[in-house]
Amino acid sequence: MNRRNFITDISILTAAMTLSSFKKFTDDLPKADKMPVLFVGHGSPMNAIEDNEFSRAWKTAASALPKPTAILCVSAHWQTKGTKVTMMAKPRTIHDFYGFPPALEQKEYPAPGSPEFAKLTRETIHHTTVEGDDAWGLDHGTWSVVAQMYPLADVPVFQLSLDYSQSPAWHYELGKELAALRRKGVLIIGSGNMVHNLGMIQWKDEGYDWAIEFDAKLKKLIEQNDHRAIINYQDLGPAAKLAIPTNEHYLPLLYSLALQEKDEALSFFAEKTLMGSISMRSLRIGN
Numbered sequence: 001m002n003r004r005n006f007i008t009d010i011s012i013l014t015a016a017m018t019l020s021s022f023k024k025f026t027d028d029l030p031k032a033d034k035m036p037v038l039f040v041g042h043g044s045p046m047n048a049i050e051d052n053e054f055s056r057a058w059k060t061a062a063s064a065l066p067k068p069t070a071i072l073c074v075s076a077h078w079q080t081k082g083t084k085v086t087m088m089a090k091p092r093t094i095h096d097f098y099g100f101p102p103a104l105e106q107k108e109y110p111a112p113g114s115p116e117f118a119k120l121t122r123e124t125i126h127h128t129t130v131e132g133d134d135a136w137g138l139d140h141g142t143w144s145v146v147a148q149m150y151p152l153a154d155v156p157v158f159q160l161s162l163d164y165s166q167s168p169a170w171h172y173e174l175g176k177e178l179a180a181l182r183r184k185g186v187l188i189i190g191s192g193n194m195v196h197n198l199g200m201i202q203w204k205d206e207g208y209d210w211a212i213e214f215d216a217k218l219k220k221l222i223e224q225n226d227h228r229a230i231i232n233y234q235d236l237g238p239a240a241k242l243a244i245p246t247n248e249h250y251l252p253l254l255y256s257l258a259l260q261e262k263d264e265a266l267s268f269f270a271e272k273t274l275m276g277s278i279s280m281r282s283l284r285i286g287n
Helices: 003-028 053-063 115-124 140-149 168-176 209-223 227-231 238-243 251-258
Strands: 037-041 070-080 083-086 130-133 157-163 186-192 266-269 282-285
Touching: 037 053, 037 251, 053 140, 053 266, 053 282, 070 083, 070 115, 070 140, 070 251, 083 115, 115 130, 115 157, 140 157, 140 186, 157 168, 157 251, 168 227, 168 251, 186 251, 209 227, 209 238, 209 266, 227 251, 251 282
Parallel strands: 037 186, 070 157, 070 186, 083 130
Antiparallel strands: 037 282, 083 157, 266 282
């Protein structure tokens, strides 16, 4: 055998072994019942370290779930051109905020990543090409929530980005393709806020009338399974324009709702509108 043929044969064998190892990983995964899906209104990064009504609601929600094999989070705070998924084994904790106390700036969430599930996610999605990413990590839309839900950092966590160039309907259709992960024990979390207008925040414990109105309208549409109206939120009146001046915090909701199957149970938690223009409403899909 000449050197060129030897190198070619070794390359083919290596690729075959890699595919075989990945197939073994997926085959060895437990054939779990469908994991529920969450949408979490994450609000202020301070919720990561505070004991408050929202952090307690997140902990309660997690305690009612089966233990995930991994967590996939679609966070409002990772927007990219194209779609990416984090591939690293040890994601860094990203402190993507400023002006907060040192205790928050120094907070670390050392959960492992999941290159295997990230690869499975890339293989599962056909709606677009998903690029692997080794640079991002866990932004506060992810770790501020998950640190309260799983404080031991013993569940692998990885993220899927939001392609800022695409329409809400496009994101909803992409979300549907994540359904197979639920049967692999993956907890999928959309993390954003249904009402999110930082330019109109006031330091008070309730919402503006328009924010409360829009939050209530969304709740009703979600209960009615009217996903078309939720996708086309621009048609929901003047309150929608105030509630969603930009849609990066809204899009994660569409990923969660896209995963709702026929007759699946739905419940709400952390139902509050505060600071004038932030809705903390969160939801669970599935038993």
